[in-house]
Amino acid sequence: MLLNEFLILAAFLFCTGVYGVLARKHAVLVLMSIELMLAGVNINLVAFGAFHNSDIGQVFALFVLTIAAAEVGIGLAIVLLIYRNLHSADLDDVDSLKG
């Protein structure tokens, strides 16, 4: 199989995630788009690991998975706090620092 098949799929996932982060208004959907980007990165890491026939790709993908889980936990706690204070999870309403 060509290495490029996996890399182009990962690039597509990453760019879809970029679109979601920029265009979505609800905070949970922005976090989901970040997960899309991280899934693309993971495919890249594992594909390069298989390309070099080594286990390094899997090790780094596991670290990325761990960081992603921690990020979602903290992110959802922050979203919950925003919702509790503003009664809305829309990121357009979070503009207290706008001046």
Next chain:
Amino acid sequence: MIAENVVFGIIAAAMALGAIGVVRTKNVVHAALYLVVVLAGGAAQFILLGQEFVAWVQVLVYIGAVIVLFLFGIMLTRAPMHPKDSLDNDLRWPAAVTSLFLVGILVGLLVHTFHADKVDVQRPVRTADVTSSIFTTYIVPFEVVGVLLLGALIGAVVLARKD
């Protein structure tokens, strides 16, 4: 060799449609379910690459834990379930232009750089090698990640509790 490419194409098409569903659907719960499609497809691609350990960790951690966390987040924030409420801001077209520009650059560079490289999927990586690598070469980052998870756990509790 042909069969692998066919399997890859089917899974990749499902993943692409799921990814577009995550960023385009008007229902927040549907977005979480589309994300399940993308992550399960990713796990299938890992198995196709012969890297089974990270595939099963992806199923356990992402589909088992992270998606459930997302569903809890959706329920606790009372996300709008009605299609009339827009979930997008007014940056939709600039965002689409940005991401198309980015995917164009990335695909161009990848095709230019890796057009001849092939992956040998006939030699899977053993899980024993992965774990011994984690517990010898990468033991310090592994412990640091453990401390970071503990910190994230305590931080999430401190942030989300009512006082």
